[in-house]
Amino acid sequence: MSGKRVLGILGALAMAVLGFAGNALAQPVVGVPHDWQTNFPPAFTPVMERVESLNNLLLVIISLICLFVLVLLVYAVWRFHASRNSAATTTTHNTFLEIAWTVVPILILVIIAIPSFRLLYYSDKAVDPAFTVKVTGNQWYWTYNYPDLGDFTVESRILPEADRLKQKPQMPRLLAVDEEMVVPVGTTVRVIGTAVGNSMHGWTVPGFGIKKTVIPGRLNEGWINVAKEGYYFGQCSQICGDNHSYMPIAVRVVSKAEFDKWVDQKKKAAGLAPATDFASATPPVNR
Ligand SMILES: [Cu+2]
Incomplete structure (x- = not known):
């Protein structure tokens, strides 16, 4: 092997080593989006953990509401179909119902507001930052x-x-x-x-x-x-x-x-x- 060739190989090796050292990252790449990702990214801070748990609570509440409305809708379509209910009712008021559909949403909003405000203030100000x-x-x-x-x-x-x-x-x-x-x-x-x-x-x-x-x-x-x-x-x-x-x-x-x-x-x-x-x-x- 000629001296020139050995030098060339050594040079290439040195470049590879240097190149590798230059490209090596001291830390892993973790917080990055990836293909077909759904939902939130993984949580890496206490704030994000709480954001996720509030989101999960909201998901349960919203699913129950949607399910309830869907069941009511399907029942009304079936029960009050013209073939089953030829004479329409003339009812215009129902005090119990009106109180219920005012109070229940208020309670739901309060249930949402409590953890929501707690999280807002938690994320707002750092306690004893370094x-x-x-x-x-x-x-x-x-x-x-x-x-x-x-x-x-x-x-x-x-x-x-x-x-x-x-x-x-x-x-x-x-x-x-x-x-x-x-x-x-x-x-x-x-x-x-x-x-x-x-x-x-x-x-x-x-x-x-x-x-x-x-x-x-x-x-x-x-x-x-x-x-x-x-x-x-x-x-x-x-x-x-x-x-x-x-x-x-x-x-x-x-x-x-x-x-x-x-x-x-x-x-x-x-x-x-x-x-x-x-x-x-x-x-x-x-x-
Ligand atoms: Cu911008």
């Missing part, structure tokens, strides 16, 4: 600012298809971004959202049960606490203009140690002093 991520919708990309961890900002833009195939082929088409929002696993993170420019956007990650409309000049709050490491995806869910369909949301959930490392790296890149760890970071301040 830190805050400020999400800003731009035309047409997202920025993630970490004000409690040194105040650095990450810009997150869709990866053009050629770059996705080269850099992150495991990521779904049209959902891969150059820089994901990164959060530590099992940690309550407050998410506040706003927008710049002249349009609203929607920061939505279905597996997290979060869908925040972000509006210029306002702050909207939510929170996440993701139980499993991995990549999660969502899309802008508020029509915002030309490239609305090209501003995906990608969140990378990593171990706490890896998160500290990532924060240090981002702070250094932004010319800020290295962080210690996020748990001992300065508490949130009003800004």
